[in-house]
Amino acid sequence: MGAIDDLAGNNRRFAAAYGRGHLDVRPSLRLAIVTCMDSRLDVFAALGLEDGQAHILRNAGGVITDDVIRSLAISQRRLGTVEVALIHHTDCGLQMITDDGFRAELQEATGMAPSFAIESFTDVDEDVRQSIARVRHSPFLLHRSEVRGFVYDVDTGALREVESDAAVLGGG
Numbered sequence: 001m002g003a004i005d006d007l008a009g010n011n012r013r014f015a016a017a018y019g020r021g022h023l024d025v026r027p028s029l030r031l032a033i034v035t036c037m038d039s040r041l042d043v044f045a046a047l048g049l050e051d052g053q054a055h056i057l058r059n060a061g062g063v064i065t066d067d068v069i070r071s072l073a074i075s076q077r078r079l080g081t082v083e084v085a086l087i088h089h090t091d092c093g094l095q096m097i098t099d100d101g102f103r104a105e106l107q108e109a110t111g112m113a114p115s116f117a118i119e120s121f122t123d124v125d126e127d128v129r130q131s132i133a134r135v136r137h138s139p140f141l142l143h144r145s146e147v148r149g150f151v152y153d154v155d156t157g158a159l160r161e162v163e164s165d166a167a168v169l170g171g172g
């Protein structure tokens, strides 16, 4: 039996004790968080978040891809969020590969070059700044000035804010 069976069993106990009732589909903090899929980052615990308060978008690296922009556009235009927090982290899996190397590996294994960008990085602060810039420059988003970026330390649990070059980018 795989892990999923255990988790489905856990859910039966969770649902039996569930007392929250119905929450509004619109996040009460009017906040969207984009972060990495990393298994060590418990976003709710690390930020003191509760259910119903924020949208959480996760992928490998917390990268601002077209699909993340799609989600943010819906989050802002239909579900009322106005702020965006980006949380990258130390010891990320994307620091262990290179774009060219992983792309070649996929192509050699499958005979197809992937259509997506790999988005590996070496400097996490620079990666956060690039993600902030992508949000700030997206024409599909309504609210692009309240975007802040952080690095989460997976060994200490501490969050550190990354200074963005918003002035250079012109904000917006």
Ligand SMILES: [Zn+2]
Pocket: 036, 037, 038, 060, 061, 062, 089, 091, 092, 093, 094
């Ligand atoms: Zn990561």
